Amino acid sequence: MIIIKSEKEIEAMREGGKILADIMEKVGAQVFPGKNTFEIDALAEKLIIEAGGKPVFKGYGKESGNPFPGTICASINQEIVHGIPSKNVILKEGDILKIDIGMRYKGMITDMARTWAVGKISEEAQKLLDVTRESLNIGIGKLRAKGQLSKYSCAVEDHAKKFGFSPVRDLVGHGVGKKLHEDPHIPNYKSKEDDVKLKEGMTLAFEPMINAGKPEIKLGEDGWTYVTRDGKLSAHFEDTVLITKGGVEILTRK
Numbered sequence: 001m002i003i004i005k006s007e008k009e010i011e012a013m014r015e016g017g018k019i020l021a022d023i024m025e026k027v028g029a030q031v032f033p034g035k036n037t038f039e040i041d042a043l044a045e046k047l048i049i050e051a052g053g054k055p056v057f058k059g060y061g062k063e064s065g066n067p068f069p070g071t072i073c074a075s076i077n078q079e080i081v082h083g084i085p086s087k088n089v090i091l092k093e094g095d096i097l098k099i100d101i102g103m104r105y106k107g108m109i110t111d112m113a114r115t116w117a118v119g120k121i122s123e124e125a126q127k128l129l130d131v132t133r134e135s136l137n138i139g140i141g142k143l144r145a146k147g148q149l150s151k152y153s154c155a156v157e158d159h160a161k162k163f164g165f166s167p168v169r170d171l172v173g174h175g176v177g178k179k180l181h182e183d184p185h186i187p188n189y190k191s192k193e194d195d196v197k198l199k200e201g202m203t204l205a206f207e208p209m210i211n212a213g214k215p216e217i218k219l220g221e222d223g224w225t226y227v228t229r230d231g232k233l234s235a236h237f238e239d240t241v242l243i244t245k246g247g248v249e250i251l252t253r254k
Contacts, residue, residue, distance in 0.1 A: 002183045004201040009108055016105030017251030023047045031116040033093045037074035041085035045071035048103050056102040056109055056180050066223045073100035080209050080234040082224040093119035098236040111176050111205045112252035113238035132210040132235035135159040144247045149196040156208045157189040166215040176205040198243045207238030
């Protein structure tokens with residue numbers, strides 16, 4: 001069931017989203033060669049708590065016996081999502097780092113991700129970042145109340161493929177707000193699933209994950225980190241978005 005949020009819930013998400021966007025900006029400023037991802041994770045947790053929020057990734061999946069240990073997901077190069085922050089993972093010139101952060105604030109959750117360049121990166125890596133960011137923006141631009149969710153999915157896939165890149169098919173976006181993962185599933189590709197008619201008050205996390213090579217992925221030995229099967233780069237951008245009568249409001253941007 002897709003949850004329509006109340007005005008009070010939307011206001012909490014609006015406020016939390018702005019805070020989270022500010023935190024992402026501060027965390028992103030710490031992405032440079034020689035930094036380890038554990039230090040970046042610790043900063044994100046400190047800033048979330050100081051803002052009156054609570055990290056939602058930390059401890060996620062505890063019922064499985066393998067809870068996620070970080071406040072952020074920190075995924076490097078061929079890692080797509082859910083990378084575990086570590087003192088042993090030290091950023092080097094030319095890497096790309098995906099940072100994904102979720103925060104509960106005043107009872108409501110917002111979720112966002114950005115891909116950061118570590119120093120000077122290759123032309124291919126920069127193009128992948130640019131195209132993934134553009135695909136998110138183009139897809140979001142297709143949305144409005146009474147419209148179809150599939151317009152987003154088709155726009156993302158079409159834009160990525162125009163540059164020879166591949167949207168991941170085994171991982172998708174999702175509804176968000178009261179829980180981290182709510183209905184509906186939001187594919188970043190043309191899908192045969194039943195389409196969703198958008199309604200005012202829906203809050204959704206749109207997150208294209210785009211591979212430089214083929215779309216196939218595999219799960220790492222840690223049980224969390226997804227990587228590209230062909231070992232090529234992957235980029236990830238995500239925003240929490242409110243569906244409005246005339247279009248959308250992106251809650252996780254300043």
